[in-house]
Amino acid sequence: MPAVIPEDSVGLVTPRKIHFDQPLALSCGRSLERWDLMVETYGELNADASNAVLICHALSGHHHAAGYHDMDERKPGWWDSAIGPGKTIDTNRFFVVSLNNLGGCHGSTGPNSLNPDTGKPYGPDFPIMTVLDWVNSQARLADRLGITQWAAVVGGSLGGMQALQWSISYPERLRHCVVIASAAKLSAQNIAFNEVARQAISKDPEFHNGHYYEEGVVPRTGLMLARMVGHITYLSDDGMREKFGRELKDGKLSFDFNPQFEVESYLQYQGERFSSSFDANTYLLMTKALDYFDPAGEQGDNLAAALAPARCNYLVVSFTTDWRFSPERSRELVDGLIAAGKPVSYAEIDAPQGHDAFLIPIPRYMEVFGGYMNRIANSLTPAEGELNAR
Amino acid sequence: MPAVIPEDSVGLVTPRKIHFDQPLALSCGRSLERWDLMVETYGELNADASNAVLICHALSGHHHAAGYHDMDERKPGWWDSAIGPGKTIDTNRFFVVSLNNLGGCHGSTGPNSLNPDTGKPYGPDFPIMTVLDWVNSQARLADRLGITQWAAVVGGSLGGMQALQWSISYPERLRHCVVIASAAKLSAQNIAFNEVARQAISKDPEFHNGHYYEEGVVPRTGLMLARMVGHITYLSDDGMREKFGRELKDGKLSFDFNPQFEVESYLQYQGERFSSSFDANTYLLMTKALDYFDPAGEQGDNLAAALAPARCNYLVVSFTTDWRFSPERSRELVDGLIAAGKPVSYAEIDAPQGHDAFLIPIPRYMEVFGGYMNRIANSLTPAEGELNAR
Numbered sequence: 001m002p003a004v005i006p007e008d009s010v011g012l013v014t015p016r017k018i019h020f021d022q023p024l025a026l027s028c029g030r031s032l033e034r035w036d037l038m039v040e041t042y043g044e045l046n047a048d049a050s051n052a053v054l055i056c057h058a059l060s061g062h063h064h065a066a067g068y069h070d071m072d073e074r075k076p077g078w079w080d081s082a083i084g085p086g087k088t089i090d091t092n093r094f095f096v097v098s099l100n101n102l103g104g105c106h107g108s109t110g111p112n113s114l115n116p117d118t119g120k121p122y123g124p125d126f127p128i129m130t131v132l133d134w135v136n137s138q139a140r141l142a143d144r145l146g147i148t149q150w151a152a153v154v155g156g157s158l159g160g161m162q163a164l165q166w167s168i169s170y171p172e173r174l175r176h177c178v179v180i181a182s183a184a185k186l187s188a189q190n191i192a193f194n195e196v197a198r199q200a201i202s203k204d205p206e207f208h209n210g211h212y213y214e215e216g217v218v219p220r221t222g223l224m225l226a227r228m229v230g231h232i233t234y235l236s237d238d239g240m241r242e243k244f245g246r247e248l249k250d251g252k253l254s255f256d257f258n259p260q261f262e263v264e265s266y267l268q269y270q271g272e273r274f275s276s277s278f279d280a281n282t283y284l285l286m287t288k289a290l291d292y293f294d295p296a297g298e299q300g301d302n303l304a305a306a307l308a309p310a311r312c313n314y315l316v317v318s319f320t321t322d323w324r325f326s327p328e329r330s331r332e333l334v335d336g337l338i339a340a341g342k343p344v345s346y347a348e349i350d351a352p353q354g355h356d357a358f359l360i361p362i363p364r365y366m367e368v369f370g371g372y373m374n375r376i377a378n379s380l381t382p383a384e385g386e387l388n389a390r
Numbered sequence: 391m392p393a394v395i396p397e398d399s400v401g402l403v404t405p406r407k408i409h410f411d412q413p414l415a416l417s418c419g420r421s422l423e424r425w426d427l428m429v430e431t432y433g434e435l436n437a438d439a440s441n442a443v444l445i446c447h448a449l450s451g452h453h454h455a456a457g458y459h460d461m462d463e464r465k466p467g468w469w470d471s472a473i474g475p476g477k478t479i480d481t482n483r484f485f486v487v488s489l490n491n492l493g494g495c496h497g498s499t500g501p502n503s504l505n506p507d508t509g510k511p512y513g514p515d516f517p518i519m520t521v522l523d524w525v526n527s528q529a530r531l532a533d534r535l536g537i538t539q540w541a542a543v544v545g546g547s548l549g550g551m552q553a554l555q556w557s558i559s560y561p562e563r564l565r566h567c568v569v570i571a572s573a574a575k576l577s578a579q580n581i582a583f584n585e586v587a588r589q590a591i592s593k594d595p596e597f598h599n600g601h602y603y604e605e606g607v608v609p610r611t612g613l614m615l616a617r618m619v620g621h622i623t624y625l626s627d628d629g630m631r632e633k634f635g636r637e638l639k640d641g642k643l644s645f646d647f648n649p650q651f652e653v654e655s656y657l658q659y660q661g662e663r664f665s666s667s668f669d670a671n672t673y674l675l676m677t678k679a680l681d682y683f684d685p686a687g688e689q690g691d692n693l694a695a696a697l698a699p700a701r702c703n704y705l706v707v708s709f710t711t712d713w714r715f716s717p718e719r720s721r722e723l724v725d726g727l728i729a730a731g732k733p734v735s736y737a738e739i740d741a742p743q744g745h746d747a748f749l750i751p752i753p754r755y756m757e758v759f760g761g762y763m764n765r766i767a768n769s770l771t772p773a774e775g776e777l778n779a780r
Contacts (some may be wrong), residue, residue, distance in 0.1 A: 027645070200590065236751055294636065323627075
């Protein structure tokens with residue numbers, strides 16, 4: 001909890017739930033008749049609505065990307081290091097929109113919401129969402145907010161996939177696409193890790209085929225295991241070595257099965273904390289969206305063909321020790337963009353933190369990303385306040 | 391099952407259980423009063439007992455390394471590709487000894503054996519074993535077989551750790567040490583993966599704190615998850631891409647949570663098969679032995695100091711895409727050996743199969759390994775049969 005709100009923070013923010021009552025047709029063939037999105041915004045939309053930036057979240061993310069909900073909040077939003085006045089995504093210049101995706105568990109309609117048809121939680125009957133479905137729902141949100149065209153759509157990991165999909169599905173509706181630590185599709189290894197997580201959750205006796213809400217229980221062990229596996233893959237081998245080495249919790253081996261190395265305790269703690277704050281059905285759904293994303297798949301694996309409709313500029317960023325979304329995957333995307341004749345800047349950032357690096361304000365990363373965002377801001381019609389200040 | 395036994399096979403083999411009734415003092419401070427080792431041997435011990443090779447097994451291995459137990463056996467022993475007449479470890483020239491380690495679940499005394507003190511299975515009361523304990527038990531086995539000095543001690547992965555420990559603990563008792571796809575200690579990432587496996591097993595409701603034998607159940611889900619995670623880490627990202635790509639089982643996405651990609655079905659199958667054939671307490675114990683191994687730890691992290699007592703020659707082999715026991719770990723070991731002034735040959739084999747490569751007869755690997763073994767064989771006193779044949 002902050003004693004005082006830092007000066008470069010967006011400060012206290014209040015999320016709002018926006019209701020949509022026009023049906024949203026989904027990739028699976030079903031549709032959502034009525035749905036809510038939980039949204040936060042930072043900064044002010046300028047007069048011609050040209051300064052809006054959409055933040056797309058990753059697997060376990062949500063709408064609360066920056067600032068504090070109240071003075072008791074332990075930590076600010078998940079990307080507070082990058083979003084705020086004077087920061088990389090400068091809220092003095094941009095109007096930043098952040099949402100919880102459909103299927104999420106932080107206020108937007110998802111498996112733990114009441115199904116209006118039954119009066120019970122959707123649970124496993126909630127439709128499987130795809131990245132395209134999310135982008136379609138975000139386009140409705142843009143309509144509602146009066147944003148015809150985003151200055152930029154920005155995302156890391158699964159969020160980067162959404163940014164990429166925006167550029168393909170709504171080419172007229174964004175000028176810049178920022179894809180960080182992401183990929184044009186998952187590898188078999190990535191799908192395999194996701195399947196371990198899904199098996200851990202769905203085989204947990206407390207899962208009850210996804211109807212655990214009615215039973216008043218939570219598949220905690222499954223969620224914990226899923227998070228532990230995930231966490232290992234978000235860190236690099238070197239990063240873990242630096243952070244934990246082979247340090248023993250109590251200084252010596254105890255020859256029993258209790259966690260003895262620091263890394264074991266850390267993972268268990270992270271897993272347990274996550275299992276009491278995240279919804280299992282949402283976790284399943286998010287991993288499926290990751291697995292299914294493959295825009296080139298519909299074009300005979302021709303990524304350049306899939307990217308052909310795009311009209312925006314791209315920034316692609318990867319991190320050297322990220323092995324879950326390796327630089328190789330980003331280079332594939334860059335190659336596809338170049339083959340499609342799209343303008344793209346690419347930066348491979350030297351960083352020991354693995355996939356997690358995309359959330360960390362590494363100087364070289366912030367410099368590249370901030371420089372790109374700054375050029376976008378400089379091309380905007382100045383906001384009235386800024387004009388007056390000149 | 392073989393229609394006929396291949397000519398380069400050791401043929402039909404019969405394991406034998408060898409009983410020991412002298413107590414074995416263990417690293418944990420306890421001791422095993424009476425214990426059995428399940429053993430197979432291939433080839434003939436020569437007159438001066440100079441041609442014996444010890445095979446040390448990895449996490450899920452056992453004594454059955456080569457040949458067939460009967461004509462109905464689906465597959466030969468786990469390292470049949472390397473052990474046999476005319477093969478890399480040539481049973482026409484070497485007397486090969488392979489055992490199931492203590493704590494195992496294939497006939498040697500382990501958690502599923504009856505505790506003579508209680509008349510019930512040991513279960514979780516079976517002492518935690520270390521690599522040193524295994525090596526001490528293997529030294530007793532050597533005594534029993536009349537082997538004063540091994541021509542070579544050979545092992546991959548956890549087996550390589552045992553070979554390394556032999557060279558430190560019994561320097562006079564081996565002339566060559568072959569350490570394949572191994573490490574002088576696990577990394578934090580490796581410990582973390584092991585901890586996920588342990589949590590999956592021990593949090594399975596059918597685990598009953600390790601007393602599942604009495605309950606007539608098996609923690610199948612935990613074992614399945616442990617094996618799935620393990621399996622992913624034994625393959626390389628590239629290897630998985632080659633083997634599975636993003637192939638769909640039924641040719642198209644079905645928008646449900648059933649396994650849809652080939653890689654998902656494969657992992658589930660492997661996990662389920664393993665869960666019906668391996669003992670959960672043994673799995674826990676084997677992963678702890680891996681985590682605890684760190685001979686340099688007792689020497690202030692000075693690996694060269696730990697290796698100082700050794701008097702044998704070394705062959706160290708690693709595989710380019712092995713990220714569970716990466717070439718970097720092997721190079722650390724080689725650096726330690728060089729710093730300690732020990733004779734060492736090192737080969738880094740270009741192979742796409744990840745950690746699993748050590749079990750695969752990759753031509754360049756077999757050439758290096760076979761060349762090394764051949765030089766050992768050439769230095770032996772010829773066996774009587776060979777003399778007669780000349």
